Amino acid sequence: MPHSPMPTRDSLREVRYDIRGELSRRARELEGQGRHLIRLNIGNPGAFGFRAPEHLQQALSGNVADSDAYTHQQGLPLAREAVAAAHRGRGTPNACAERVFVGNGVSELIDMSLRALLNPGDEVLLPSPDYPLWSAATILNQGRPVYYRCAPENGFLPDPDEIEALVTPRTRALVVINPNNPTGANYPPALLQRLVDIAARHGLLLMADEIYDGITYEDAVFTPLAPLAGDVPCLSFGGLSKVWRACGWRVGWAVLSGDPLRVGDFHHALDLLSAMRLCANVPGQFAVPAALQGPETIRALTLPGGRLFESRQAVIDGCAASEHLSVVAPMGALYAFPQVVGPAADGFDDQAFALDLLENEDVLVVPGSGFNVPGSRHFRITLLPEAPVVREVFERIDRVLAARVGQRKRHVA
Structure with a gap:
């Protein structure tokens, strides 16, 4: 007897994750055919030859014998104290x-914290x-994302007045991703102080995604949000994945700050959810003190x-040399977000462009629309490849865009 397809959660239809979505699946098919691709879709240092620092590797391997048992639901005491x-x-x-709450990467902690915070419709x-x-994570925890613009003409920085105008009685949190x-x-x-002031006026939880806090360029200086927030409730996220190049270890942390009376119930909710998943990966947590108390390794x-600086410069140079591209120079993190301009931008479809680039030039990028940008003319690439590879990528991107301009001219003619 035939059966109808198994139903799935309705809200999944509203969820997208293009970083590992349909384009990535098509990339795997092409690789299965023997094609060699340049994958620029994921900020995964280990895939580009980076290694976690030696002193972190030793801390992990030297404590495997002590990693068999569950630990405290919030994380190893020595790891939490180091954070x-x-x-x-x-x-x-x-x-x-x-x-301090330790999780299987920041991703798990984001989901847990929103689950602890949101009621349907918040x-x-x-x-x-x-x-x-x-x-x-907002959608799957029955909340509603409300977006504030970070426009390229403003250096991708938000306008605090626009943010405050979006606040309603149902607003529960303000998310800041910095870098x-x-x-x-x-x-x-x-700017961060103005965001704190908005949260204070409206009783919002600040959620500071600071996983790239040690990765800045030129004269940029990272400013943590929690010290500015003071008594305003703030949840600050960090981890080993990026600054310490240990993505696969899945070790992230969240630090809850603010008025103890205001955050008490939220703390208990996070503790409950932490207990229900038993604990985070134990071996990787032994590397946390080594990371936070050991030698600094990212600035080189x-x-x-340095490799990241030179790859970043190759992106800037590639866009400057192209009549089809512009970019706001990234001042932190591991990515650039170029924009297609000029005739190539006419009728531009970022998904079609990314597929064209993949099929014809063996380069995988993420379309800007995958980052909830309506009408996007952008795409994201990671800065992790070495500079010569980045230069080659931009030659290929320029070929695709030039061909699209030529096709459009022939069509009009």
């Missing part, structure tokens, strides 16, 4: 181990462009002459 100490060092108020203020996990994925924007202290990559 708390690092946050105290940068001015986070009331930073202590009891306010609203979360998110940047556009956003990192799409934030939108997905930003996908744009590379780095938020100045004065982001300073002039």
